[in-house]
Amino acid sequence: xxxxxxxxxxxxxxxxxxxxxxxxxxxxxxxxxxxxxxxxxxxxxxxxxxxxxxxxxxxxxxxxxxxxxxxxxxxxxxxxxxxxxxxxxxxxxxxxxxxxxxxxxxxxxxxxxxxxxxxxxxxxxxxxxxxxxxxxxxxxxxxxxxxxxxxxxxxxxxxxxxxxxxxxxxxxxxxxxxxxxxxxxxxxxxxxxxxxxxxxxxxxxxxxxxxxxxxxxxxxxxxxxxxxxxxxxxxxxxxxxxxxxxxxxxxxxxxxxxxxxxxxxxxxxxxxxxxxxxxxxxxxxxxxxxxxxxxxxxxxxxxxxxxxxxxxxxxxxxxxxxxxxxxxxxxxxxxxxxxxxxxxxxxxxxxxxxxxxxxxxxxxxxxxxxxxxxxxxxxxxxxxxxxxxxxxxxxxxxxxxxxxxxxxxxxxxxxxxxxxxxx
Numbered sequence: 001x002x003x004x005x006x007x008x009x010x011x012x013x014x015x016x017x018x019x020x021x022x023x024x025x026x027x028x029x030x031x032x033x034x035x036x037x038x039x040x041x042x043x044x045x046x047x048x049x050x051x052x053x054x055x056x057x058x059x060x061x062x063x064x065x066x067x068x069x070x071x072x073x074x075x076x077x078x079x080x081x082x083x084x085x086x087x088x089x090x091x092x093x094x095x096x097x098x099x100x101x102x103x104x105x106x107x108x109x110x111x112x113x114x115x116x117x118x119x120x121x122x123x124x125x126x127x128x129x130x131x132x133x134x135x136x137x138x139x140x141x142x143x144x145x146x147x148x149x150x151x152x153x154x155x156x157x158x159x160x161x162x163x164x165x166x167x168x169x170x171x172x173x174x175x176x177x178x179x180x181x182x183x184x185x186x187x188x189x190x191x192x193x194x195x196x197x198x199x200x201x202x203x204x205x206x207x208x209x210x211x212x213x214x215x216x217x218x219x220x221x222x223x224x225x226x227x228x229x230x231x232x233x234x235x236x237x238x239x240x241x242x243x244x245x246x247x248x249x250x251x252x253x254x255x256x257x258x259x260x261x262x263x264x265x266x267x268x269x270x271x272x273x274x275x276x277x278x279x280x281x282x283x284x285x286x287x288x289x290x291x292x293x294x295x296x297x298x299x300x301x302x303x304x305x306x307x308x309x310x311x312x313x314x315x316x317x318x319x320x321x322x323x324x325x326x327x328x329x330x331x332x333x334x335x336x337x338x339x340x341x342x343x344x345x346x347x348x349x350x351x352x353x354x355x356x357x358x359x360x361x362x363x364x365x366x367x368x369x370x371x372x373x374x375x376x377x378x379x380x381x382x383x384x385x386x387x388x389x390x391x392x393x394x395x396x397x398x399x400x401x402x403x404x405x406x407x408x409x410x411x412x413x414x415x416x417x418x419x420x421x422x423x
Contacts, residue, residue, distance in 0.1 A: 001418050004133075006030035006097050006116040006124060008089065010054050011140075015212045016115065018058040019411045026062060027112070028104075030097045030124075032074070032089075034066025051075075067096045083171045086119055090174065094123030101127055108133050113421065115186075119171075121178045129181060134421045137182040138209075139335075142195030144172050146266070146333040153265040153332065160298040161265055179205070183421060188336035189357040195333075207417055210357055212410040213341040213402060255284045255385050258324035258348070260317065261339055263308070264293035268330030268353065274374035275330075275381065277303045282385055286328075289320050321346040325391065326384060331356050332371050345402050349394035351380050359405070365397040 004027050005017045020026040033039075035054040044052065051071070070092065079085035097116075101124060112133040114125060118140060125135040147167055154161050179185050179201050186209050187193050193206045263269050269288070276286055286306045292299065299308055312320070327343035329352045336357035340350050350359070350366035360366035367383070369376040384391045 001025065001111050001113055001421075002027045003113045003115055004028050004030070004101075004128070006093075006114075006120060008032045008093050008117065008120045010056075011117060012211060013214065014056045014059060015214075015407060015410060016138075016414070017062070018056060019212075019407055019414060021059060021062045023411060028063045028065060029059065030065050030067075030100060032066065032093055032096075033068050033071035034064050039066075039068055065100055067093070067100075070096060081166065081168060083165075083167045087168070087171055087174060090119035091123070093120040097124040098127045106131075110134065113418070118175055118178055122174060122181060125178065125181045129183075134183045135181060136184045136186055136417065136421075137178045138186040138188075139175070139179070139192065139196060140188065141335040142192045142333055143175055143199060145195035145198055149333055150266045153270070157265060157270050157298075160270060160294050162293050162295055176200075184417065186417070189334075191333070191355050191357070192335050207420055209410070209413045209417065210405060211336045211338055212407050213338060213345070213405040214407065215342070215345045215402075253283065255326060255381070255391075256324045257284060257286045257326045257328050257381065258289065258320055258343070259286060259328050259330075260289045260320065260343075261329070261337075262293055263288060263290050266332050267334075268332050268371065269294060270298070271372055271374040271377060272328065272330050273298075273302045273306065275377035276306050278374065278378040279381055280305060282382065284381055284385060287320055287324065289317070321348065324348055326351065326381075327366075328377075329353070329356070330369070330371070330377055341402055341405055344398035347395045347398055349384075349391060349398060351377070359401065361397075361401070363394075365394050365401050 003020045003025050005020065006029070007014070007017075009032065014029070017026055017029040031054070033051050033054045035052050039051070054066075074089055074092065077085070077088070079088065097120075108128065108131045110132050112128065113136060114128040114133055115136045115138070116124065117138045121137040125137065128135055151164070154164055176199075179196070182205070185196065185201055185206050187196060187206060188209065188211050190208055193208055196206060197203055259269070259272060261267055272286065280303050284305060287309060288306060289309045289312055291311045292308060302308070309320075321343065325348070327339070327348040327350045329337055329340060329350060331337060331353055332355055334356035340352060340357070340359040343350050344359070344365060352360050352366060352368055353371040354368055355371045360368055362368040367380045369380050
């Protein structure tokens with residue numbers, strides 16, 4: 001089968017079109033901006049340097065169409081509501097893809113699969129379906145179910161959220177239309193699958209394909225090619241982490257726990273703060289890294305064993321990973337959360353809830369605790385404070401887990417998706 005893919009932005013570092021291109025199955029990738037060498041220079045000159053990351057070495061020479069002028073224009077637009085902007089960009093991108101498809105001679109038939117991510121899928125999917133092709137939309141998050149869950153948390157924790165995001169009904173309706181048009185709805189976790197079933201998507205239409213993880217991430221150069229970025233320390237070689245853990249825990253120094261990501265109610269920061277309060281007399285310290293989306297009052301309520309560092313650059317992120325013994329993700333809802341695998345690539349066991357992608361094997365390379373349960377969180381930390389040998393054993397298991405989420409595994413999963421469509 002041949003695949004046509006489209007995506008807004010550099011989602012997952014173009015993992016799906018890269019895998020398909022490597023297998024000789026990619027007919028074309030449509031994207032909002034593709035950073036060939038001249039465009040990288042233009043982006044830098046006009047102050048849009050971030051657009052320079054929109055390429056990948058694995059796709060040099062691949063059939064790629066970018067709508068660069070439209071993307072530059074869209075990047076200058078402002079919307080009172082962020083989700084109105086997502087709607088506008090998604091609809092405009094969908095129309096661009098349809099025009100491009102219409103202008104190219106095509107042998108599109110039932111052996112053609114059109115794949116795209118939510119919000120930019122609808123218009124080209126209808127075009128492809130009308131000509132006999134198959135369509136797959138990748139839904140990256142649990143949609144309305146997740147938003148409703150967060151609203152309940154805002155009621156439970158009044159005054160904690162910096163702002164309550166209001167999502168227009170039209171945004172939900174567009175996603176629902178996309179699910180209806182698609183032959184398959186791809187999700188990254190069983191958690192998202194269950195959430196979409198509660199929103200009316202038939203189980204027969206849903207397929208779970210976990211994200212792929214790579215380290216380090218690619219970064220474009222300005223010489224007409226893309227090459228991997230250098231990192232402050234090699235990933236996947238955590239022996240230094242083990243030695244540091246032995247020194248810290250062997251001498252009864254504090255257990256260092258890292259939380260990295262958006263500091264918002266959806267990520268469960270409120271329960272982590274409450275767990276830290278329960279552990280105020282234990283040898284443990286929490287480093288909280290990321291943009292702060294809770295109120296100053298909520299931050300001030302944290303005990304002294306928590307330090308908020310705010311957002312940091314990639315180099316400092318590496319420093320925090322290397323200094324930590326353990327990673328925590330007490331999320332209430334995540335489509336997948338790649339930070340689990342990034343932490344494991346640094347040799348860190350992970351404490352996580354079931355409400356995201358299934359990465360952690362409970363008791364093997366981390367611990368799984370119920371969501372919204374500060375007591376369970378505190379007990380998990382206390383277990384590892386009291387048993388540093390268990391923490392070390394978990395650390396030794398992390399590298400093998402990371403290897404289970406490779407690009408080759410993604411390739412296998414996509415072959416399974418093809419069989420689903422043929423069946």
